[in-house]
Amino acid sequence: MATKFNNITQTDNCYHCGDTCETILHFDNQWFCCVGCRSVYQLLSQNNLCSYYDIENTPGITQRNPVLSTAYAYLDDEKVANQLLNYRDEKIAKVIFFVPTMHCSSCIWLLEHLYKLNPNISNAKVQFMKKELHLSYNPQKTTLREIVTLLSSIGYEPAINLNSLEKQVKKDDNKKLIYQIGVAGFCFGNIMLISFPEYFGLDSFTQSTFSKLFGYINLILSIPVFLFSAQDYFISAWQGIRKKFISIDVPLALGIFIMFARSSYEVISGHGIGWFDTHAGLVFFLLIGKWFQQKTFDTLSFERDYKSYFPVAVTVVKDSSEMTVPVTSLAIGDRIIIRNNELIPSDAILLKGDASVDFSFVTGESEPVAKVLGEIIYAGGRQKGATIELEVCKKVSQSYLTQLWNNDAFAKDRQSHIESFQQMVSRYFTFALLLIAFGSASYWLFVNPVLALNAFTAVLIIACPCALALSSPFALGTAMRILGRNKFYIKAPNVVEQLAHMDTLVFDKTGTLTQAAASNISFHCIELSIEQKQLVASVVAQSIHPLSQKIKGYLQINQNLHIDSFEEVTGKGMIAEVDGHHLQIGSRNWVLGIAAKELKQNHLASQVYISIDNEVLGYFELQQAYRTGLAKVLNSLRKTYNEYLLSGDNDKEKKELMKFFSKENHLHFNQSPSDKLDFIKGLQKDNNKVIMLGDGLNDAGALKAANIGISVTENTAHFSPASDVIMDASMFEQLPSFLQFSKNTLKVIHVSFIISLIYNIIGLSLAIQGTLSPLFAAILMPLSSVTVIAFTTISTTLMAKKGGLQ
Amino acid sequence: MSIMFILIGTSLLLAIGFLTAFIWSVKSGQMDDDYTPSVRILFDDFDKKDNKEIIEPIEIKK
Numbered sequence: 107m108a109t110k111f112n113n114i115t116q117t118d119n120c121y122h123c124g125d126t127c128e129t130i131l132h133f134d135n136q137w138f139c140c141v142g143c144r145s146v147y148q149l150l151s152q153n154n155l156c157s158y159y160d161i162e163n164t165p166g167i168t169q170r171n172p173v174l175s176t177a178y179a180y181l182d183d184e185k186v187a188n189q190l191l192n193y194r195d196e197k198i199a200k201v202i203f204f205v206p207t208m209h210c211s212s213c214i215w216l217l218e219h220l221y222k223l224n225p226n227i228s229n230a231k232v233q234f235m236k237k238e239l240h241l242s243y244n245p246q247k248t249t250l251r252e253i254v255t256l257l258s259s260i261g262y263e264p265a266i267n268l269n270s271l272e273k274q275v276k277k278d279d280n281k282k283l284i285y286q287i288g289v290a291g292f293c294f295g296n297i298m299l300i301s302f303p304e305y306f307g308l309d310s311f312t313q314s315t316f317s318k319l320f321g322y323i324n325l326i327l328s329i330p331v332f333l334f335s336a337q338d339y340f341i342s343a344w345q346g347i348r349k350k351f352i353s354i355d356v357p358l359a360l361g362i363f364i365m366f367a368r369s370s371y372e373v374i375s376g377h378g379i380g381w382f383d384t385h386a387g388l389v390f391f392l393l394i395g396k397w398f399q400q401k402t403f404d405t406l407s408f409e410r411d412y413k414s415y416f417p418v419a420v421t422v423v424k425d426s427s428e429m430t431v432p433v434t435s436l437a438i439g440d441r442i443i444i445r446n447n448e449l450i451p452s453d454a455i456l457l458k459g460d461a462s463v464d465f466s467f468v469t470g471e472s473e474p475v476a477k478v479l480g481e482i483i484y485a486g487g488r489q490k491g492a493t494i495e496l497e498v499c500k501k502v503s504q505s506y507l508t509q510l511w512n513n514d515a516f517a518k519d520r521q522s523h524i525e526s527f528q529q530m531v532s533r534y535f536t537f538a539l540l541l542i543a544f545g546s547a548s549y550w551l552f553v554n555p556v557l558a559l560n561a562f563t564a565v566l567i568i569a570c571p572c573a574l575a576l577s578s579p580f581a582l583g584t585a586m587r588i589l590g591r592n593k594f595y596i597k598a599p600n601v602v603e604q605l606a607h608m609d610t611l612v613f614d615k616t617g618t619l620t621q622a623a624a625s626n627i628s629f630h631c632i633e634l635s636i637e638q639k640q641l642v643a644s645v646v647a648q649s650i651h652p653l654s655q656k657i658k659g660y661l662q663i664n665q666n667l668h669i670d671s672f673e674e675v676t677g678k679g680m681i682a683e684v685d686g687h688h689l690q691i692g693s694r695n696w697v698l699g700i701a702a703k704e705l706k707q708n709h710l711a712s713q714v715y716i717s718i719d720n721e722v723l724g725y726f727e728l729q730q731a732y733r734t735g736l737a738k739v740l741n742s743l744r745k746t747y748n749e750y751l752l753s754g755d756n757d758k759e760k761k762e763l764m765k766f767f768s769k770e771n772h773l774h775f776n777q778s779p780s781d782k783l784d785f786i787k788g789l790q791k792d793n794n795k796v797i798m799l800g801d802g803l804n805d806a807g808a809l810k811a812a813n814i815g816i817s818v819t820e821n822t823a824h825f826s827p828a829s830d831v832i833m834d835a836s837m838f839e840q841l842p843s844f845l846q847f848s849k850n851t852l853k854v855i856h857v858s859f860i861i862s863l864i865y866n867i868i869g870l871s872l873a874i875q876g877t878l879s880p881l882f883a884a885i886l887m888p889l890s891s892v893t894v895i896a897f898t899t900i901s902t903t904l905m906a907k908k909g910g911l912q
Numbered sequence: 913m914s915i916m917f918i919l920i921g922t923s924l925l926l927a928i929g930f931l932t933a934f935i936w937s938v939k940s941g942q943m944d945d946d947y948t949p950s951v952r953i954l955f956d957d958f959d960k961k962d963n964k965e966i967i968e969p970i971e972i973k974k
Contacts, residue, residue, distance in 0.1 A: 161955075211951045218952070234948040284938050292931040296924065316916070323920070 122147050123261075124164030143168065146260050150216075153223055158216045165212030167261030178258075180419030180430040181251035181266075190250065190266065198228070199245040203257070203264035208237045217262060224248060224256055239264070267414050280400065287393045290335040293327045294386035300324055301383045305881050321373035324382040332366045336389045354532035354575050357539055361570025362389065368563045381567060384883045388572050391891045399579035399599050408597040408829060412486070412508050412803060415467065416451050420444075423495065433502055440498045444489045452485050452498050453505040459494035463487035466617075468507060468803050473653065473712060476678075486803060491674065510779045510807045526603055527855055528578045532571070539569050546874035557876035564878045568869035573862030573890040577855055578603075581898040585851040588906045593834035594844050595822070601830045603855070604814055605848035610794040611743060612786065612808070615753035615763070617801035618818045621731045621835070627660045630724050634716075638723065639663055642716060645682045645689050648672050653714055654680075654691075657726050679714075690717040698722060732766075735839035740766045742842045748794065752777045752785060754804055783807030803827055843909045850905040858898045865890035 119126060120139035131138040134151065138144040143166060150158055158165060180186055193200040208217070213232075217239050220230040226248035231240045239262075243253060257264055300320050336359075343359035346352060362385065369380025421443040422431045428443065433451045436442070441457065444450055450463065461477035468486040477483055483496065485505035502508060547562035582599035589596055596602060613619055634642070643663040646654040670683040679692010690697050697715035714726040733739075740749060750772045751763060757775040767773055774785065782800075786808045789796050798805070798812035801819060806827040809815030815829035818838065826832050833841075869886050872878045906912075937943065 157955075211954070214948060214951055215955050218955075232948055233945045234951070235945060281938060281943075284943060285935060288931060288934045288938070292927060292934075296927055299923075300920075319917070319920075323924070 119164065120166075120168070121159065121164065122166035123168040124166075125168050139168065149223070149260065155216065155219060155222060158212050161215055162210045162212040165210050165216075167207045178251045178254050179421075180432070181254055182249065183419065183430060183432070186418060186432060187250045194245060196246070197244060198242055199250075200240070200242045201250065201253075203239045203241065203254075203266075205237055205239050205257070205262045205264050207262055208232070208234065208239075213262070216260070220256070223260075224253065227253065265414075266418055267416060283393065283397055283400065286335040286338075287390070287397060289330050290386060290390040290393055293331045293335075294383070294390045297324050297327050297383045297386050300327075301379065301884070304379050305884075317379070318376070321379050324380065325370055325373050328366060328369070328382045328385055331386045331389050332362070335393060336362050339392070352533045352536050354528055354535075354571060357532065357536050357566075357569070357571050358392065358575055361566055361572075364563050364566045365570070368567070379880060381880050381883055384567070384880070384887050387884070387888055388570060391572060391888070392575060395576040395579040395895075398583045408832065412511065412806075415449075415486070415803065416502070417449055420448075420451055436498050436502055438498055438501065442496050442498060443493060444496060445493045446489060446491060448489055450483055450485055450487045450489065450496065452502045453500040454483055454485075454496035454498045456481050456483055457495045457497055460492050461489060461494045462491045464490050466802075507779070507803060510783070510803075526578070526600055527852065527859075528574070531574065531859060535571060535574070539566070542569070542870060542874065546876075549874075550876060554876075561874055561876040564873035564876065565870060568873045568878055568883055568886070569866050570887075571862065571866070572887060573865055573894040574859060576891055577858035577862060577894050577898050580895050581851055581854045581858065581902050584899045584902040585847065585906075588903065588911055589844060589847070592840060592844070592911050593822075593837045594840070595832045597830045601814060602848050602851055605797070605831075605845060606852040608747070608795045608797045608814060608845075610748045610750070610789055610796045612750040612752055612789070612796055612798045612812065614782075614798075614800035614802070614805050614808075615751060615759070616755060618799050618805075619732055619736060619751070619763075619766075621733055621820075627656055627726060627728050629660075629726050632724055634723065638718060640667060641684050641687055641689055641718060642691065644669060644684050645672070645680055645691055648682070649674055649680055653712060653726075653728065656728060657714060660726070688719050690720075691715070694725070732762075733835070733838045737766055739839060739841050743845070744768065747845075748772070750774070750785075750789075752782050752808065754778070754782075779804040779807050783811050786811040799833075800827070840911070843911060847906060847909045847911060850909065851902055854898055854901045854905065857901070858894050861897060862890060862894050865893075 119137070120143050121136035122138055122143035125139045131141065131144050133144050133147065136147065138147065146166060150156060181190075188194070191199050191201050205217070208214070214234055217232050218230050220241070221227045224243075226244045227241060228244065229240075229242040232238070233240065239257075241253065254264060254266070300323055303316065304320060339355050339359045339362060342353065343355040346356060365381045365385040365388070369382050369385065372378040372380045416433060419430045419432050420436065421428050422436070423441045423443060431440075436452055442451075442454065456477050456479050458479070461481075461483060462474040463477060463483055464474045465484075465487045467488075468484070474490045475487075482499065484507060485500075485502070486507045500506075503511075543562050543565040546565055547558050550558035550561050579599065582602045585602045586596050586599050589602070639661050640663050643658060643661045644667040646658045646661075648669060649655075667685050670685075672680065672682045674680050675692070675696070678696040679690065682689045682691075691714060694713050694715050697717050712728045714728070716723045716725065743749065749767055751767055751774065753759075753773075753775050754777055755775060757773075760773060760775070763773055764770060774781075777785065782805060786796055786798055790811075790813070796812045797814045797816060798808045799816045799818055800806075800809050801817060805817070809817060809827055809829045814831065815827075816831040816833050817826040817829040818833050818835050819826040820835045822832060822834060833844075837844075865886060869878070869883070872882065
């Protein structure tokens with residue numbers, strides 16, 4: 107969990123964030139990489155909070171890209187603030203923030219000592235696994251904006267977006283299940299204890315005194331199990347029957363009911379002691395299985411759409427004064443101001459300023475696009491550079507990007523099209539069970555009517571498919587945990603089983619098959635001297651353009667020269683005077699001028715040309731890098747899966763990609779978000795079961811429409827579109843192992859089903875003879891459950907080991 | 913043998929006591945977060961100079 111940098115000497119690395127120092131700043135005998143990190147240190151040391159640095163080494167979050175303080179102006183808006191607050195009165199206000207940058211024990215410590223930095227915060231508590239910060243503060247003395255500004259100034263910017271304004275219904279289901287388990291466990295234990303003497307046999311004296319007492323105590327203890335702990339099984343069985351759908355809950359509910367009814371009858375009529383111990387034990391084990399299956403990855407959200415990506419508010423100009431307005435109330439014709447690094451929330455026309463928009467999240471393309479005045483800029487882009495002014499031409503919910511969510515695919519929760527193994531089995535199982543029960547009852551009616559009801563209920567009791575009901579939750583739950591350890595996070599356990607049935611893989615290109623950040627960079631033409639490198643590095647250091655940043659990283663020169671003049675021409679490049687030299691760095695046509703036409707151009711890569719003192723020295727070439735092991739992954743999957751590629755880009759990389767994909771007609775370029783969605787639907791119409799792998803908002807439709815959507819992300823704390831699976835991009839090479847593992851898990855379920863069936867047959871053979879004793883049932887039921895639990899968890903873990911997973 | 917009745921009654925009462933304690937602990941949020949408290953306990957060494965009282969859990973209302 108904690109990131110430690112023990113092996114790194116302090117002289118090279120920032121004392122605050124552990125990044126390599128390029129320009130070294132000194133303070134208090136410590137080194138810092140940037141002013142931001144240093145000022146956080148100063149703030150903490152003034153407030154006696156330096157334990158922050160003792161708990162973990164370099165726990166800080168880099169402050170190189172500070173957020174403007176005006177960015178949170180919208181929090182002063184009463185309406186916005188009230189939507190975020192959980193509770194508010196005169197003296198106290200409570201709020202819960204999601205803080206994605208929280209990552210180690212130092213973070214917990216600092217966040218829980220926030221009152222030292224702002225004494226009006228009365229209470230701060232972290233829930234680390236959920237990355238939540240619970241705060242109480244005095245609303246008369248401090249404001250939400252002050253607190254959020256403080257948090258982001260020390261590197262813990264809370265994620266506040268459109269989604270956090272929509273109040274989520276708090277889930278109490280989990281707690282209810284824990285109560286149910288607690289009650290069932292308590293009753294199970296006590297009933298077992300009280301039933302024990304009966305099993306060992308009582309003599310005539312104790313028989314008369316205690317047998318009745320024990321019976322009634324058991325009956326009383328069973329009532330809460332029957333009415334409270336087991337209630338969900340009755341409810342879901344009934345709902346299933348009403349929808350003409352026989353789930354595993356039907357035979358379970360039947361078994362639980364018959365067990366309770368017959369035992370109560372036996373105790374009250376004085377015939378025997380009943381099956382209360384089996385009854386309570388069954389419910390207890392079932393609930394444990396349910397709980398085991400409920401594991402979720404709290405910090406990950408599988409349901410994110412554009413709302414979690416879009417900002418809460420935006421600056422609007424009205425009558426030459428600026429004000430912040432919630433994004434949702436933006437109207438057509440509003441003039442909005444977008445500053446550096448802010449997101450354009452709605453389709454809008456550029457009115458003023460140099461727009462250089464980074465659409466990386468929408469299209470996957472990381473290079474900013476220059477826009478001219480009067481051009482429409484689609485929502486979802488991020489402005490890089492100067493402040494621009496735009497006029498809104500569509501409402502947020504109707505923009506080019508967001509209208510994707512109006513598609514039918516988003517209208518309803520997707521139901522799994524594939525019947526799970528358990529569902530299929532339980533249907534046949536229930537009918538077979540009823541057949542046997544009625545069969546044996548009618549047989550005994552003729553032979554010995556006294557035993558008929560006995561045999562009928564005994565069949566339903568013993569055949570109650572407890573072990574069967576447990577095999578899927580435990581196998582899938584274990585598989586889900588193992589995959590989660592391997593950074594392949596699954597939304598719900600049944601997705602593991604569905605993965606095993608898929609036969610088609612569809613990949614997005616940019617960001618999925620290629621690495622978003624890393625690219626191969628090389629310099630062409632003549633070798634640059636150290637002086638020249640220094641000149642270039644000093645100029646590119648001035649620009650926030652991603653290409654400049656990459657060149658800066660490539661040159662690895664830290665000492666910057668003094669810049670005499672610097673101008674950035676949006677979409678073209680930079681002109682600068684450095685140390686008496688004239689530098690021009692930028693796009694090919696711009697730097698080369700007319701000469702550009704004579705040189706052959708490589709379309710595959712981005713090129714940045716360099717000219718010093720009007721002499722073109724050469725160019726940097728940045729080639730997008732495919733993920734490591736891409737060829738291997740695609741080759742090994744080709745035997746079992748059809749592979750398709752959907753790319754929003756043009757087909758300039760087609761030749762390269764043909765090396766990986768065998769069939770040319772499986773490559774599709776220039777796909778819009780809705781094209782992708784339709785393509786997936788088309789595949790499904792031909793009875794393909796489709797896995798879609800994508801990363802951006804433009805894949806959101808396809809991810810939703812596919813049988814299984816896997817969103818590939820470089821950083822799980824960042825935004826990823828709604829999907830069934832979130833896969834860490836570094837694990838891409840393991841994809842074949844993950845898919846194979848899901849198939850193996852399904853085999854484990856099949857085998858465990860056979861095991862539980864054997865137990866059922868043994869029990870049934872006694873039940874139909876009418877000779878099943880409560881003691882035998884009390885042993886058989888837990889024994890079969892424990893065998894199945896042990897078998898599924900152990901063999902799933904072994905399968906994972908065999909498949910090379912951790 | 914009548915002592916048995918008292919014994920059974922007492923043992924049941926005791927067990928109900930534990931059940932109540934369990935339900936109370938879930939209700940008060942002790943099961944909500946099973947990681948942070950394990951880290952928090954180690955902070956005492958760093959907090960010694962500080963005499964602010966222990967932070968109370970926040971209940972989510974509304």
